[in-house]
Amino acid sequence: xxxxxxxxxxxxxxxxxxxxxxxxxxxxxxxxxxxxxxxxxxxxxxxxxxxxxxxxxxxxxxxxxxxxxxxxxxxxxxxxxxxx
Numbered sequence: 378x379x380x381x382x383x384x385x386x387x388x389x390x391x392x393x394x395x396x397x398x399x400x401x402x403x404x405x406x407x408x409x410x411x412x413x414x415x416x417x418x419x420x421x422x423x424x425x426x427x428x429x430x431x432x433x434x435x436x437x438x439x440x441x442x443x444x445x446x447x448x449x450x451x452x453x454x455x456x457x458x459x460x461x
Contacts, residue, residue, distance in 0.1 A: 392433040395445060402433050427455040434459075 391403035420431055430450055444459065 390429050390433060392437075402436055404432070423458065424452060424454055426450045427452060427458060430455055431458060 388406035389403055390406060392401045393399060394401060415432055415435070416428060420428065423431070426449055430444065430446065434444060
């Protein structure tokens with residue numbers, strides 16, 4: 378984005394508790410394909426936002442918790458993956 382005031386920065390994706398803001402899981406985005414480093418081959422074929430959510434929620438898989446995110450992470454593909 379050429380008009381962006383700060384052209385450089387650190388992008389960190391975090392999984393936090395909504396009630397007390399406790400940091401549970403996260404990673405620093407280090408460039409292309411860093412979202413899916415810990416995912417299986419099938420999960421690496423998913424879109425990048427879906428990979429990010431799957432990567433962050435993996436430790437809490439099947440714990441029957443709610444996931445809330447902004448619109449960048451909203452997709453039918455993600456909903457289908459979380460439903461499985």
